[in-house]
Amino acid sequence: MGTATGSSFDSETLRRAVEGNTGNNLLSLYADDAELRIVDRNSQPSHPTVLHGRGEIARMLDDVYSRDMTHRMEGCVVQGDRAAYSESCEYADGVRVLSESMITLRNGKIAQQIMIQAWDEE
Template sequence: MLTKTKTVDGAAIKKAIEGRDGKLLSSFYNDDAVVRVIDRNNPPSKPREIRGRAAISTFWDDICSRAMTHKVDTTVAEGDNLAFMQACAYPDGTKVYCAAMLELKNGRIAKQTVVQAWDE
């Protein structure tokens, strides 16, 4: 079932991420959206690709279920693009940092690229 949402903007992204609301985050995506993740385990030549809202929902449910904090530091919007920076921390002090670029179509996310790094 499609959850009706307003146009995705920085405030909505911040609220959903910081609130660890996977269902709300998933509702921001088009049915055929693609999330591309680039990190140590998924280099630029072989990024992880998560295709379709159902798979993206599973991705966000996993992230939002983890015992960690999320803080969206900065959001920048221009036309049909929205970028944000996100700092996360696990209870043991391990930190993760993420830069994300969203491409919007009809006010919803069509493509997202995430570049992330974490303490090891």
């Protein structure tokens, strides 16, 4: 289990937030001015989806956590003001999603995140 130097951010706190039933605990880990870049099949590297601030991130998390799916953090490494983690999700119908995130911390909060995700095609 890793802990960012001089902060309350640690992998167990992140695990509980990711694996929770709502996005509220996860949202509380983001700085007010956080930026989240998402790369996937629909938002490719040259044109990622970019969310600015907790308001936009909250809307995305509300959507994701309103779905009938489970979330599991597979692993996390925290070193200084950086962290990386893997998350696997599964919808009730068996469709799986895998995401990898690299985050930058500021004062114990997520300031920047790059998420790369892929999901089963039907």
